[in-house]
Amino acid sequence: MYKHFKFYSIIGVGGLLMSVACGQNSASSVVKSDSTSVPVETGKANSDYKPAFEGQTRIGSVKTVTPYEFKVLDTTLKSPWGITSLPDGRLLITEKAGNLRIAAQDGKLSEPITGLPAVKLAGQGGLLGITIDTDFNNNRMVYWTFSEERPDGNLTAVAKGKLSADEKKIENAVVIYRATPAHKSTLHYGGRILFDKTGNLFVSTGERSDLETRPLAQDLKAALGKVLRITKDGKAAPGNPYEGKADARPEIYSYGHRNVQGLAINPATGELWETEFGPRGGDELNRIQAGKNYGWPIITYGIEYSGAKVGDSLQVKEGLEQPAYYWDPVISPSGITFYSGNGIAEWKNNLFISSLSRTHIARIVIENNKVVGEERLLADEGQRFRDVTEGKDGALYAVTDMGRLYKISKK
Incomplete structure (x- = not known):
């Protein structure tokens, strides 16, 4: 009834590898995904923990019906981490070492x-x-996060600057926010950033991984393990849940997070969603609500890397939010985006998650704030997908740790 994809590779323009997913579909008007009760995850879980509700993990799989293709546009990026679309359809990409580049829609890269x-x-x-x-068309302002060295350690910082008219430099760059306290660690920076509908910024932070900093995810006087909401100048955004409270930072929007590397706003509801890394098991997808506590390290569906339990080994506790969905074993979810285009109708308002350890892009179907289907795209590519975004042309663009830039679009 439905088409079956066959994956193969051809050599594209300029000698770049182009991987294409093709198939036959006798009913081209069909836009609903093929679904099954069998989950895509069949691996052994790290724990014997039970979900708090039906469908919280290992949901049935879906399969895209519409023929689509994916192409490798570039292979020379150096550890790309973040990607976003410019108004003219080109892409702005960060490289971990400190370079910022512009990619044309054919993949050609600018100089740093x-x-x-x-x-x-x-x-x-x-x-x-x-x-x-x-308002980039008028002010050309860019905002980014990075790990910054400080006298007492390092931290997640937020900066802004103006992209010059010749696109060769950022002018008047300034750090507008620092997620303190600093700590001497090289892990769990969080680091995603996006605008909300009011023109303020959501920023994610990690709890820096160490046992001594882990409890700070629950501490409202620390900026670690949080989703923050700040103005363009780095101040606490008005209307935040802890505004005017002496015992909490006013920039905090939600807390109890481990390491949030995915932030996206659902175009159908306007609500914020995030993905965060669990330890061994317990990667989470959460619908973020102002002032809510998402539980880390008090509740988790994961275990320590050593195999030991985390804390009191709780998965449910009154007053702490349950993840909308979790993975065990982990997929290591990094950047995410909701698809709002019309190119592939069955993807409308679906969430796409870049997976590092499981080397795929997860497509998540959400209805009434519940996950109802999961699909794994590009799994045969063997790439650690770091970030994914929707382009102005309705295609998805993704970057990988190995330096590839992918375009995924209707065939």
Whole structure:
């Protein structure tokens, strides 16, 4: 009834490898995905923990019906981390070592853009998430996150600057926010950034991984393990849940997070969603609500890397939010995006998640704030997908740790 994809490779223009997914579909008007009760995840879980509700993990699989293709546009990026679309359809991409580049829609890269503050390149640190001002056409402002060296350690910092008219440098770059306290670690920076509908910024942070900093995810006087909401100048955004409260930072929007590397706003509802890394098992997808506590490290569906339990080994506790969905074993979810285009109708308002350890892009179907289907795209490519975004042309663009830039679009 439905088409079956066959994956193969051809050599494209300029000698680049182009991987294409093709298939036959006798009913071209069909846009609903083929679905099954069998989950895409069949691997052994790390724990025997039970989900809190039906469908919280290992949901049935879906399969895209519409013929689509994916192409490798570039293979020369150096550890790309963040990607966002410019108004003219080109792409702005960060490289961990501190470079910022523009990619044309055919994949051709600019020379590195200069003028950014120095990054602390170590472990998971470097030049991280990127977004542009909602009024970029007029002010050319760019906002990004990076790991910054400080006298007492390092931290996640947020900076902004103006892209010059010749696109060769960032002018008047300034750090507008620092997620303190600093800590001597190379892990769990969070680092995603995006604008909300009011023109303020959501920023994610990690709890820096160490046992001594882990409890700070629950501490409202620390900026670690949080989703923050700040103005373009780095101040607490008005209307935040802890505004005017002496015992909490006013920039905090939600807390109890481990390491949030995915932030996206659902175009159908306007709500914020995030993905965060669990330890061994327990990667999470959460619908973020202002002032809510998402539980880390009190509740988790994961275990320590050593195999030991985390804390009191709780998965449910009153007053702590349950993940909308979790993975065990992990997929290591990094950047995410909702698809709002019309190119592939069955993808409308689906969430796409770049997976590092499981080397695919996860397509998540959400209905009434519940996950109802999961698909794994590009799994045969063997790439650690770091970030994914929707282009102005309705295609998806993704970058991988190995330096590839992918375009995924209707065939």
